[in-house]
Amino acid sequence: MKKFINAPENVVAEALAGMAAAHPDLIRVHTDPDFITRADAPVRGKVALLSGGGSGHEPMHGGFVGRGMLDAACPGAVFTSPTPDQMLAATRAVDGGAGVLHIVKNYTGDVLNFEMAADLAKEEGLDVAAVVIDDDVAVQDSLYTAGRRGVGATILAEKICGGAAEAGADLASVAALCREVNGAARSMGVALSPCTVPHAGKPSFTLGEGEMEYGIGIHGEPGRKRIPIEPADRVAEMLMEPILADLPFRQGDKVLLFVNGLGGTPLVELYILYRKAAEIARSHGLTVARSLVGPYMTSLEMAGTSITLLRLTDDMIRHWDAPVVTPALRWGA
Amino acid sequence: MKKFINAPENVVAEALAGMAAAHPDLIRVHTDPDFITRADAPVRGKVALLSGGGSGHEPMHGGFVGRGMLDAACPGAVFTSPTPDQMLAATRAVDGGAGVLHIVKNYTGDVLNFEMAADLAKEEGLDVAAVVIDDDVAVQDSLYTAGRRGVGATILAEKICGGAAEAGADLASVAALCREVNGAARSMGVALSPCTVPHAGKPSFTLGEGEMEYGIGIHGEPGRKRIPIEPADRVAEMLMEPILADLPFRQGDKVLLFVNGLGGTPLVELYILYRKAAEIARSHGLTVARSLVGPYMTSLEMAGTSITLLRLTDDMIRHWDAPVVTPALRWGA
Numbered sequence: 289m290k291k292f293i294n295a296p297e298n299v300v301a302e303a304l305a306g307m308a309a310a311h312p313d314l315i316r317v318h319t320d321p322d323f324i325t326r327a328d329a330p331v332r333g334k335v336a337l338l339s340g341g342g343s344g345h346e347p348m349h350g351g352f353v354g355r356g357m358l359d360a361a362c363p364g365a366v367f368t369s370p371t372p373d374q375m376l377a378a379t380r381a382v383d384g385g386a387g388v389l390h391i392v393k394n395y396t397g398d399v400l401n402f403e404m405a406a407d408l409a410k411e412e413g414l415d416v417a418a419v420v421i422d423d424d425v426a427v428q429d430s431l432y433t434a435g436r437r438g439v440g441a442t443i444l445a446e447k448i449c450g451g452a453a454e455a456g457a458d459l460a461s462v463a464a465l466c467r468e469v470n471g472a473a474r475s476m477g478v479a480l481s482p483c484t485v486p487h488a489g490k491p492s493f494t495l496g497e498g499e500m501e502y503g504i505g506i507h508g509e510p511g512r513k514r515i516p517i518e519p520a521d522r523v524a525e526m527l528m529e530p531i532l533a534d535l536p537f538r539q540g541d542k543v544l545l546f547v548n549g550l551g552g553t554p555l556v557e558l559y560i561l562y563r564k565a566a567e568i569a570r571s572h573g574l575t576v577a578r579s580l581v582g583p584y585m586t587s588l589e590m591a592g593t594s595i596t597l598l599r600l601t602d603d604m605i606r607h608w609d610a611p612v613v614t615p616a617l618r619w620g621a
Numbered sequence: 622m623k624k625f626i627n628a629p630e631n632v633v634a635e636a637l638a639g640m641a642a643a644h645p646d647l648i649r650v651h652t653d654p655d656f657i658t659r660a661d662a663p664v665r666g667k668v669a670l671l672s673g674g675g676s677g678h679e680p681m682h683g684g685f686v687g688r689g690m691l692d693a694a695c696p697g698a699v700f701t702s703p704t705p706d707q708m709l710a711a712t713r714a715v716d717g718g719a720g721v722l723h724i725v726k727n728y729t730g731d732v733l734n735f736e737m738a739a740d741l742a743k744e745e746g747l748d749v750a751a752v753v754i755d756d757d758v759a760v761q762d763s764l765y766t767a768g769r770r771g772v773g774a775t776i777l778a779e780k781i782c783g784g785a786a787e788a789g790a791d792l793a794s795v796a797a798l799c800r801e802v803n804g805a806a807r808s809m810g811v812a813l814s815p816c817t818v819p820h821a822g823k824p825s826f827t828l829g830e831g832e833m834e835y836g837i838g839i840h841g842e843p844g845r846k847r848i849p850i851e852p853a854d855r856v857a858e859m860l861m862e863p864i865l866a867d868l869p870f871r872q873g874d875k876v877l878l879f880v881n882g883l884g885g886t887p888l889v890e891l892y893i894l895y896r897k898a899a900e901i902a903r904s905h906g907l908t909v910a911r912s913l914v915g916p917y918m919t920s921l922e923m924a925g926t927s928i929t930l931l932r933l934t935d936d937m938i939r940h941w942d943a944p945v946v947t948p949a950l951r952w953g954a
Contacts, residue, residue, distance in 0.1 A: 290813040290830070292853040292890040292926060299889060302853075306892030309899040310878075310912040346888035366889075480623040497623070520625040520635075545643075552885045554921045555679035556632060556699075557625040559639030566642045579643040581948075583916070588887045591922065593625060615914075619951045 289489045296486035300343045300363055307350055311615045314354045321371065323378035324350045325360045335453040335462045336360070336382035339391040339446060340375060341398055342367040344485065345506060348443060348585045351616030357450035358614070359388075366485050366588075367507045369397030375405030379414060387415035387459035391445055391466060393438030394422040417459050419466040421445060423475045423596065425534045426503030426511050437505055440548050440596030441473035443584055444608075447617065451607030469604065474531040477594030478511070478523060479504035481552060483587050502526065506550070506587045506594075520557065524564035527595045532572055535599065539573030542600040544608065549583035550592035558582065558593060565595055578608055584616065622822045629819035633676045633696055640683055644948045647687045654704065656711035657683045658693045668786040668795045669693070669715035672724040672779060673708060674731055675700040677818065678839060681776060681918045684949030690783035691947070692721075699818050699921075700840045702730030708738030712747060720748035720792035724778055724799060726771030727755040750792050752799040754778060756808045756929065758867045759836030759844050770838055773881050773929030774806035776917055777941075780950065784940030802937065807864040810927030811844070811856060812837035814885060816920050835859065839883070839920045839927075853890065857897035860928045865905055868932065872906030875933040877941065882916035883925035891915065891926060898928055911941055917949065 293299050300322070307324065308317035316325050323340075330336065339349045340362030349361035359382035364370035379388045388409070392402045399420060406416045423441035430437055449466045457465070479501040482491040492508035495501060500518070503511025518526065537543065547562040549555070558581050566576050577600055585594070598604070611621030626632050633655070640657065641650035649658050656673075663669065672682045673695030682694035692715035697703035712721045721742070725735045732753060739749045756774035763770055782799045790798070812834045815824040825841035828834060833851070836844025851859065870876065880895040882888070891914050899909050910933055918927070931937070944954030 290833070290850055290924060292813075292856055292886060292894050294852045294854055294893070299893065302896055303889045303892040306894070306896035306899075306914075309909070310880075310892065310895050310914050343889060344887070346892075351888070480625075500623070517623055519627045521627055523625055547643075551887055552922050553625060554677070554884055554919060555684070555916075556636045556676060556921070559636040559643065559679075560627070560632065561625050561639070562643050563635055563639035566639075576642070581639075581643050583888075586887060588889070589885050589924065591623060613952070619946070619954075621953070 289484050291486060293486055299486050300365060314613060314615055321374040321377050323360055323362045323374050324353045325381050326354050329359050329382045330384040332384045333386055334384050335386045335457065335459050336384055336388045337391060337446065337450055337453055338378055338382060338388055340370045341393050342369060344588045345586050347616030352443065352446050352614050354614030356454050356610055356612035357446050357617065366487065369395065369401050372401045372404040372408065375402055376408050379405060379409045379416060383414050387417065389449065389459060389462050389466065390416060390418040391442060392418055392420045393442050394420050394435055395432045396434060397432065415459055417463040419463055419470060421470050423470060423473045425474050425530050426476050430505055431509040432507060439506060440475040440546050440585055440594055441470055444473060444544060444546065444596065444598050445469040447612060448604050448607040450612065451610035454610060469598065472599040473596055474534045475594055475596040476527045476530055477504045477592060478502050478527060479550060479590055479592035481591040482508055483551065483590040504592055506585065508587065520560045521564045524561050525568060528565055528568045531595060531597050537572060537574055537599055542575045542577040543569060544578040544598040544600055545569060545576045546580040546596040548585050548594045550590040551583055551586035552589045552591035553593055555582065561593055577605060622817050624819060626819055632819050633698060647946060647948055654707040654710050656693055656695045656707050657686050658714050659687050662692050662715045663717040665717045666719055667717050668719045668790065668792045669717055669721045670724060670779065670783055670786055671711055671715060671721055673703045674726050675702060677921045678919055680949030685776065685779050685947050687947030689787050689943055689945035690779050690950060699820065702728065702734050705734045705737040705741065708735055709741050712738060712742045712749060716747050720750065722782065722792060722795050722799065723749060723751040724775060725751055725753045726775050727753050727768055728765045729767055730765065748792060750796040752796055752803060754803050756803060756806045758807050758863050759809050763838055764842040765840060772839060773808040773879050773918055773927050774803055774931065777806060777877060777879065777929065777931050778802040780945060781937050781940040783945065784943035787943060802931065805932040806929055807867045808927055808929040809860045809863055810837045810925060811835050811860060812883060812923055812925035814924040815841055816884065816923040837925055839918065841920065853893045854897045857894050858901060861898055861901045864928065864930050870905060870907055870932055875908045875910040876902060877911040877931040877933055878902060878909045879913040879929040881918050881927045883923040884916055884919035885922040885924035886926055888915065894926055910938060
């Protein structure tokens with residue numbers, strides 16, 4: 289294992305300290321329990337957005353905390369769900385009197401812990417809603433998940449709902465919009481290499497020199513099948529086909545095309561994939577109205593990619609375009 | 622070689638097509654010869670900034686084209702200098718009547734080709750100035766370079782000079798500021814793994830399981846020495862010490878601390894390094910006034926990092942903070 293770490297047990301705490309040092313204008317890092325809030329939290333009268341999950345997927349979620357996106361993020365240990373006490377403390381810290389939305393990726397541990405945190409917060413009189421994201425079309429059930437996994441749509445929902453919350457939408461409306469984004473988004477990924485969780489010290493799985501894992505999960509969960517590696521254009525087709533088949537993406541629809549890097553794949557390859565994926569979308573009569581390309585939801589140093597396609601409403605476009613000021617996503621302000 | 626590509630000879634052209642498809646609001650991709658301009662180039666009356674270099678370092682430089690940063694970038698083949706005809710065509714395309722500044726990383730091929738392009742442009746009556754960036758303290762001469770290599774300071778110079786050009790500074794002033802940034806910036810890098818140039822099909826060098834290359838160049842050029850891998854905090858010290866020793870960074874100085882990922886190193890590790898590097902800067906009496914953390918100057922999928930420290934003037938801070946709207950760096954507008 290070759291990593292820039294000191295000790296596996298200190299990875300998350302030291303990375304959080306680094307984030308705090310690098311972005312004092314944007315975020316605050318709280319410890320014991322660990323969570324990140326935007327620097328000006330709580331924002332009075334605004335619905336607060338909270339997400340979280342295992343570490344190792346950076347910049348998701350801590351990199352998306354800030355004005356126009358998340359109010360807080362709870363980082364678990366690497367590839368491990370955060371605990372209910374983290375989520376409860378973060379919920380309390382960001383509640384500005386208009387309620388808190390929990391945006392939860394569909395992994396069983398995350399879902400259970402967020403449910404418990406929401407119950408505890410409600411007992412304290414806080415107004416909490418939760419939306420579970422499950423956009424991954426690769427497999428129905430998986431190693432850590434009942435139902436479909438939550439992947440790239442999470443980031444799109446965090447941005448779009450963050451815009452809506454900033455514009456003054458109430459908790460029920462922001463939650464409804466989050467469900468709408470999840471319902472209109474589909475994703476799938478592929479890996480060319482595994483990654484190594486610091487605590488484990490060895491790769492989470494093995495792939496032969498000529499193989500790829502088609503339908504990979506972001507923790508290295510098995511996908512649909514292990515197959516010989518294909519040229520980039522064929523990989524883009526193999527990801528776009530099941531995505532397009534799963535939702536009525538109709539001629540004339542506006543879409544957001546998100547080509548994500550899983551960590552170890554260079555940007556130059558992501559753009560090669562984007563080129564073909566956009567071409568496929570256009571050939572289905574879709575208008576690619578917005579794009580996102582880069583390593584936004586990673587699996588440590590895994591070589592791989594995932595594609596997310598979101599069918600956009602005008603409302604979603606407006607909230608997507610709205611200002612955002614976070615460590616990893618920033619525009620318009 | 623496991624990569625999302627179609628054919629090695631098409632990597633750059635297909636990636637450029639992907640960039641054009643993903644960012645039509647920000648950039649235009651020109652072909653034959655290949656270069657990228659901001660969508661609204663040429664900007665009348667504004668000094669234009671042009672950079673370029675081998676591909677494989679994305680987002681540098683094409684990802685930094687847009688309002689407030691570069692007017693154009695010329696991508697060469699992977700790890701290969703762009704040609705004078707690319708640079709000349711790009712110079713012509715972005716000249717808005719106030720002259721063009723070439724920002725050149727110190728690699729012999731880049732320097733020679735930019736010199737030839739500048740001479741040709743001047744013969745056509747264009748006003749061209751050039752600044753060579755040479756901030757890497759690792760080694761004096763190197764595989765592809767006489768003198769010190771140009772690395773992370775290039776991005777800082779592009780942003781700061783882009784802000785100055787946008788604010789109406791003339792060519793001589795922008796060039797002077799670029800030289801000032803280069804003179805006040807020092808960098809050094811370390812690699813944990815090599816990378817594979819698509820055309821070569823095999824890693825550019827080999828490193829033992831427990832080894833790191835201290836002082837690595839961004840094309841895999843040898844550094845100072847090959848040594849056993851050290852904990853992150855010691856790596857941060859080993860990079861910061863020669864940087865701090867090379868310039869009179871004085872107590873009370875404001876600095877920008879840039880922890881760059883070379884491609885295959887997860888963000889979580891970069892923040893661990895940032896934490897320690899910031900601590901070292903503070904212990905020298907420096908005020909870390911601005912930061913940048915992420916994979917901005919990469920070497921394909923190389924695992925590694927580089928640290929750049931820039932001694933800031935108030936002018937530099939003002940231009941750093943100014944709006945920038947590019948695919949990879951975006952804020953304030």
